[in-house]
Amino acid sequence: MVLFAGMVGFGAMGKTNGFDVWFTSFTTFFMFALPGQVVLLEMAITGSSVLAIALAVTLTSTRFVTMTVTLFPQFHQKDRNRNLYASVHLLAMTAWAISMKEFHSIEVKHRLSYFVGLGLLCWLISIPGTILGFYLAGMVPSAVTLGLVFINPLFFLLTFTEVKPWINRIAILMGSIFGPIFFIVDRDTSLLTAGVIGGTLAYVIDRKFLRKRAGVIG
Amino acid sequence: MNVIHNMADALSGWGLWIALVGACLGTYFCRAIGVLLSNSINQDSEIFRWLSAVTYAMVAALTIRLIVMPLGLMSTVPLWIRILICALSIGVMVSKPTKRLVPALLTGTLLMVGYGVIR
Numbered sequence: 001m002v003l004f005a006g007m008v009g010f011g012a013m014g015k016t017n018g019f020d021v022w023f024t025s026f027t028t029f030f031m032f033a034l035p036g037q038v039v040l041l042e043m044a045i046t047g048s049s050v051l052a053i054a055l056a057v058t059l060t061s062t063r064f065v066t067m068t069v070t071l072f073p074q075f076h077q078k079d080r081n082r083n084l085y086a087s088v089h090l091l092a093m094t095a096w097a098i099s100m101k102e103f104h105s106i107e108v109k110h111r112l113s114y115f116v117g118l119g120l121l122c123w124l125i126s127i128p129g130t131i132l133g134f135y136l137a138g139m140v141p142s143a144v145t146l147g148l149v150f151i152n153p154l155f156f157l158l159t160f161t162e163v164k165p166w167i168n169r170i171a172i173l174m175g176s177i178f179g180p181i182f183f184i185v186d187r188d189t190s191l192l193t194a195g196v197i198g199g200t201l202a203y204v205i206d207r208k209f210l211r212k213r214a215g216v217i218g
Numbered sequence: 219m220n221v222i223h224n225m226a227d228a229l230s231g232w233g234l235w236i237a238l239v240g241a242c243l244g245t246y247f248c249r250a251i252g253v254l255l256s257n258s259i260n261q262d263s264e265i266f267r268w269l270s271a272v273t274y275a276m277v278a279a280l281t282i283r284l285i286v287m288p289l290g291l292m293s294t295v296p297l298w299i300r301i302l303i304c305a306l307s308i309g310v311m312v313s314k315p316t317k318r319l320v321p322a323l324l325t326g327t328l329l330m331v332g333y334g335v336i337r
Contacts (some may be wrong), residue, residue: 005323016291023234030242035277040241042280045289053237058244060276062269068252069266080257088249106264142291143334149292150303150330151323153284156277158311158322159302163274167267173273179279180286190283197275202271 003094006034007126009151011133013038016149017045021134028130032092032123036060038152039191046187056191064088067096071115074103079112087112090119168208176196295333303329 001023003172007028014024019041027037036057043053065118070087099111137145160172169178175198182190284292285300292300307326311318 002231005327007287017289020322026238027241030238031245033245036245036279038284039276039280042284042289050233051233054240054244056276057241058248060273061245061248063273064245064248065255066250066266068249068269069256072253072256084253085250088253089246091249091252117316126220141334146291146295147327147331149290151327152283152324153288153329154304154307155323156281157285158319158326160278160281160306161308161311162319167271168274171271172278175275175278176282178275179282182279183283183287191276191279194279195272198275198279199268199272202275203268206267206271215226 003034003092003122004125004129005151006155007129008133008136009148009155010034010041011130011135012038012137012145012148013041013052013133013152014130015134015137016145017041019044020194021131024134026129028126032089032126033061033064033216034093034152035156043191048187048189052189052192056195059192059195064091067093068089071096071099071103074108075112075115076108079109087116087119090116090123092119092122095119095122166210168201171199171206174202295330299333303333 008015010028011024014021025042031040040053040055041062043056048056053185057191071091072084072088075084083197091094095115099115102114103111133148163172175194178194178198179190182194186193219318285304286297288300303326306329307322311322
């Protein structure tokens, strides 16, 4: 539901920024990672180099590494083979969060089927969602388009309130401060520099100060 | 609209598609690495703590930029309106500890549509 809204918003964003429907929906089909897609679109608009775009998008996708590592060991041993390299494409925030919550109540041997069904559903509704958003943005009054384009930044902002570990909260704060600063300095590389510097700073603060105190690691 | 179209032209044609392919490969690469490592790696290790901090900082930088310094249509909305709507949505979100994402998202989106109607 939220994912669908996000994809509709992304389609609208593609349309209002002058991309064609193929490009916009291809990103959903092959990337299926909303933050990465938004980064791709934003950096393409501001005219960043191809290498900077690919690197920044890859960095936003590193969360999939942690998500996979936490989720996949819960599958049955016999299901953990090469086919997982195909099903991992279906992994996204929504399917991950639901699976993590439900897996303990599902028998081990059924977990893979559950995950693939859920992931496939999310993926398949995302594509019409993107296309719908794209064409809606061209047809509806600009007030509605405004709302659609606003969905994604608002969605990211809201999910930040659910982040629990302090290291990641500090990282969000650092990114919020450094993001606009680096954007003024050099817009092409601003996401990369803000992410690496802000994230590293948060990591150092966490390591030097927070970990010594109990109860703040989260 | 012409100005907006020109912005997309900044990186157009082949460059844009190469960027897309690079982004797709990078994204899939991360997923595949996850599968590969899911047998061996500890998610509490230092490198993962650092990587997730970098990721959060980057997504935060993007989010704040999209709200504070947007491009295109959103830049026609005054900054204080954008911030006010965000603040109200966060208010809805944190008013109850769980399951407020959809109402909060609706609040913000409808307020933005409402602003678009009355301006």
